[in-house]
Amino acid sequence: xxxxxxxxxxxxxxxxxxxxxxxxxxxxxxxxxxxxxxxxxxxxxxxxxxxxxxxxxxxxxxxxxxxxxxxxxxxxxxxxxxxxxxxxxxxxxxxxxxxxxxxxxxxxxxxxxxxxxxxxxxxxxxxxxxxxxxxxxxxxxxxxxxxxxxxxxxxxxxxxxxxxxxxxxxxxxxxxxxxxxxxxxxxxxxxxxxxxxxxxxxxxxxxxxxxxxxxxxxxxxxxxxxxxxxxxxxxxxxxxxxxxxxxxxxxxxxxxxxxxxxxxxxxxxxxxxxxxxxxxxxxxxxxxx
Amino acid sequence: xxxxxxxxxxxxxxxxxxxxxxxxxxxxxxxxxxxxxxxxxxxxxxxxxxxxxxxxxxxxxxxxxxxxxxxxxxxxxxxxxxxxxxxxxxxxxxxxxxxxxxxxxxxxxxxxxxxxxxxxxxxxxxxxxxxxxxxxxxxxxxxxxxxxxxxxxxxxxxxxxxxxxxxxxxxxxxxxxxxxxxxxxxxxxxxxxxxxxxxxxxxxxxxxxxxxxxxxxxxxxxxxxxxxxxxxxxxxxxxxxxxxxxxxxxxxxxxxxxxxxxxxxxxxxxxx
Numbered sequence: 001x002x003x004x005x006x007x008x009x010x011x012x013x014x015x016x017x018x019x020x021x022x023x024x025x026x027x028x029x030x031x032x033x034x035x036x037x038x039x040x041x042x043x044x045x046x047x048x049x050x051x052x053x054x055x056x057x058x059x060x061x062x063x064x065x066x067x068x069x070x071x072x073x074x075x076x077x078x079x080x081x082x083x084x085x086x087x088x089x090x091x092x093x094x095x096x097x098x099x100x101x102x103x104x105x106x107x108x109x110x111x112x113x114x115x116x117x118x119x120x121x122x123x124x125x126x127x128x129x130x131x132x133x134x135x136x137x138x139x140x141x142x143x144x145x146x147x148x149x150x151x152x153x154x155x156x157x158x159x160x161x162x163x164x165x166x167x168x169x170x171x172x173x174x175x176x177x178x179x180x181x182x183x184x185x186x187x188x189x190x191x192x193x194x195x196x197x198x199x200x201x202x203x204x205x206x207x208x209x210x211x212x213x214x215x216x217x218x219x220x221x222x223x224x225x226x227x228x229x230x231x232x233x234x235x236x237x238x239x240x241x242x243x244x245x246x247x248x249x250x251x252x253x254x255x256x257x258x259x260x261x262x263x264x265x266x267x268x269x270x271x272x273x274x275x276x277x278x279x280x281x282x283x284x285x286x287x288x289x
Numbered sequence: 290x291x292x293x294x295x296x297x298x299x300x301x302x303x304x305x306x307x308x309x310x311x312x313x314x315x316x317x318x319x320x321x322x323x324x325x326x327x328x329x330x331x332x333x334x335x336x337x338x339x340x341x342x343x344x345x346x347x348x349x350x351x352x353x354x355x356x357x358x359x360x361x362x363x364x365x366x367x368x369x370x371x372x373x374x375x376x377x378x379x380x381x382x383x384x385x386x387x388x389x390x391x392x393x394x395x396x397x398x399x400x401x402x403x404x405x406x407x408x409x410x411x412x413x414x415x416x417x418x419x420x421x422x423x424x425x426x427x428x429x430x431x432x433x434x435x436x437x438x439x440x441x442x443x444x445x446x447x448x449x450x451x452x453x454x455x456x457x458x459x460x461x462x463x464x465x466x467x468x469x470x471x472x473x474x475x476x477x478x479x480x481x482x483x484x485x486x487x488x489x490x491x492x493x494x495x496x497x498x499x500x501x502x503x504x505x506x507x508x509x510x511x512x513x514x515x516x517x518x519x520x521x522x523x524x525x526x527x528x529x530x531x532x533x534x535x536x537x538x539x540x541x542x543x544x545x546x547x548x549x550x551x552x553x554x555x556x557x558x559x560x561x
Contacts, residue, residue, distance in 0.1 A: 053437040071555050075440050083438035089431025091376050093355075102376050103432070105369045106439035106446070112368055116347055151435060 003065025004158065005029050006050065006189060011059035013045050013213075020045040022213035023059065032185035034200040034221075035193040036274055037210035043193045044086050046210070047163045050191060051083040064159055064189075079108070082157035086164050086193075088148035092137040096128055096147050099136060103151040122150040127176060141168040149177070153184075160190045166199055178203045197271040200224075207270075211278045221270055228268030228276050233259045244275055294318055294325050303332035356382060361453075370449060377450045378429060379420035380457060388416050388458060392465040400470045407524045409469060411514050413462040413479035415507055417487045420454035421447075422503035429500065444554040447494065455487050478528030481536040486510060488543035495547075495554040 006028040013021040021042045037043045048054035049061060052068045064080060066073040090099055100119045109115040123129050126146040136144060145168050152160060162181070166174045174196075181203055184190050194200065200207050201221050209217035209224065217224060234252050238245055243257030256272050256279075259265060294302075294315055301307045302315045319326050354362060358375040362368055374380050395412045398405035425447045427433045437443065462479060486506050493502035517526045526532055 048434075051438045053434055071552060075442070078438060078440040081438055083435065085434045085438075088435060089433065091431055093381070094376070098372070098375075099432075102372055103435055103439065105372055106436050106441045108440050110367075110369050113343070113347060115369075117343060120346060148435075 003062075004189065005062075005065070006159070006191075007060070007062040009060040011046075011049065011061055012057050013042075013049060013054065014057040019213045021049070021056070024213070024215060026208070026215065026218070028189060028191070028206075030185070030187060030189050031205040032181055032190045032192060032203050034204035034207040035191060035210060036195070036197065036200060036207060036278065038278055038280075041210040041278065042213035043210055044163055045213075047086070047161055047191065047193050050159075051081065051085075051161045052077055053083070053085075077159070079155075080158040082152035082154065082160045084148050084152040084162045084165055088145075088151075090136045090144055090147060093135065095133050095135055096123060096139065096143075096150075097132040099147060100151050100154065104154050107155050109155070118154060122153040123147075125153060125180060126150045127173070142170055142173055145169055146173065158188050160184060160188060162191065163193045164195065165192060166194060166196055174199065197269070197274055201270045209274060209277045217273075217277050224273040224277075225268055225270050226273070228256060228272035230265055231259060231276065232256050232268045232272045233263035233265050235264065239263075244279055293322065294328075296328065299325060299328050300332045303329050304334065305337065373446065373449060374453050376430070376432070377424050377453065379423040379450070379454045384420070384423065385457060385461070388420075388461055391416070392461060396465050396468050404524045406469060407514070407518065409465070410479050410482075410525070410528055411511060413458075413466070414483040414486050414510060416458040416462065417451075417455045417483055418490055418503045418507050418510075420458055421451045421487065421490050422500045424450040424454055424499070426499040428498075442555060444551055447491065447499065447554075451487060451491055455483070459483065478525075478533065481533050481540065482510065482527065485536040485539035485543065488540050488547060492543040492546040492550065495550040 006026075008024050008026045011021055011024045012019060019042075024046065035043050035046070045054065049056050050063065052063070052074050055069070061068055063077045066077050068074045068077055091102065094102065097119060100123060101115065104115045104119055109118060120129065120132070123132055126149050128143060128146055128150060131139065131143060136147065139147070145165070149162070149165055152162065160181075165181075166177055169177060178199065181190050181192060185203075185205070192199065192204065204221060207217070207219065207221050207224050208215050217227070233239075233255050234248070235255065236252060238253050239255050239260065241257065241260060242255035245253050245255045248254050254266075255263075256275055298307065298311065298315065302312055307315065315325075319329065354371070355375055357380050358371045361371040361374055366374070378384055391412060392409075395405075395409040398408045423429050425433075425443075430436065436446065459480070462483070466477065466479070490499070490502045490506050493505065496502075497505075514527050517532070518524045523529070527536075
């Protein structure tokens with residue numbers, strides 16, 4: 001029986017004197033889990049460790065009940081893993097079909113006919129069935145992103161690790177990705193690292209906010225939204241007491257922080273909660289989380 | 290439409306049992322008769338239809354192989370191995386052309402000057418090293434990270450690509466060696482260094498990046514040949530028996546280390 005969980009215990013990745021991931025302990029089961037955090041928070045380092053391409057400096061990691069430090073078990077994990085890196089390099093002289101076919105061979109699919117069927121299936125799933133024969137160098141950024149997504153779906157993996165999958169996708173493609181990831185997450189572990197709080201709101205049952213290599217929030221999107229309850233207000237002019245503020249399309253000023261007594265409070269969004277926890281002035285907010 | 294195909298004939302057609310002229314006649318009728326099309330659909334064997342459709346898709350969508358990939362398949366290389374090699378920069382036509390140009394200059398140098406043959410002996414073993422450096426690693430393989438997360442062993446991929454690079458560069462250097470002036474046994478003296486350096490690069494790749502391993506060996510090779518020449522005043526010392534024995538020993542030791550360190554390569558495999 002497969003252990004359908006990921007367990008991290010004191011997981012650390014150190015580069016010189018800096019901890020990119022600083023002793024993280026988590027357990028993740030089936031469903032879509034979102035990973036939010038600013039640049040340099042350690043998301044990609046964590047995703048790489050979960051995709052078995054980067055070894056931790058310290059701590060324990062179990063993926064699907066297996067130990068990635070053991071070569072045999074690591075290979076078993078990789079047989080059930082789909083990984084889309086943050087910057088998926090593609091062989092640009094290949095066609096979309098050829099590249100996904102190439103990755104399918106790396107995934108030990110040697111029977112030509114069955115492999116080609118699988119390649120067609122995943123390209124269809126990401127909406128690229130009409131450009132299979134086109135060279136990658138002639139495809140748009142969004143299409144290339146979807147090729148990277150397609151290769152991760154090969155072999156119907158149990159563990160899917162997507163690092164910023166919606167970057168450079170247009171709204172329709174993002175919606176399609178959400179549908180796909182959501183259906184995959186019904187039975188599999190799907191991890192999505194993203195900067196897009198809307199993706200998290202629309203897609204994830206669970207969200208983890210990272211800052212400085214550590215998890216500063218772990219809960220549902222609704223709970224993340226609730227972090228900013230009674231701490232978001234709008235005003236006609238900028239309030240210098242706010243932790244963060246920005247001008248809205250209507251010309252008013254939206255503020256996040258400790259509101260003044262006469263503030264016009266508004267419903268918070270996930271983005272407000274995220275900014276309080278991991279935004280540029282969030283250092284003191286960790287304790288509140 | 291005033292007439293319809295008989296039911297038993299439609300059934301035979303749907304099963305693929307109608308003879309050619311009959312099947313043609315039915316197919317001429319079907320586009321204009323929805324009733325008969327409906328009846329054919331009821332008799333159709335869906336497993337057979339799926340199989341036929343898969344076959345059509347396979348023919349239409351199967352990618353056309355590039356010149357290198359196609360050539361490898363014609364030489365008997367399995368189709369999936371040829372695709373792995375098709376992703377190797379050092380096996381692309383542009384790279385092979387560059388190697389040919391380098392070898393042509395080396396042959397030209399040898400024909401102009403008596404000591405020019407040393408140039409050829411230095412360069413020929415460097416070609417597989419350069420090819421291997423460009424065949425695998427985070428700096429040269431755009432899909433390196435995707436490949437790392439796949440179950441195929443990294444060392445297996447490196448080995449397949451390195452062997453292909455060695456085979457192609459050896460074939461090209463052999464042709465070039467035949468064009469050297471005053472052909473003699475010394476024209477084959479690059480073979481053992483080539484093999485030794487290739488195996489040594491693979492053995493070192495368990496300890497450092499493939500690019501670094503090839504760079505270190507290339508530098509060591511050039512310094513060794515030039516130093517031996519300056520010290521002994523014999524430009525072809527490396528091509529002599531002593532030099533060949535050393536290169537042969539290097540190949541044997543590197544092969545042994547390689548076999549011993551396969552797991553080490555896999556352990557090391559990963560991003561820094």
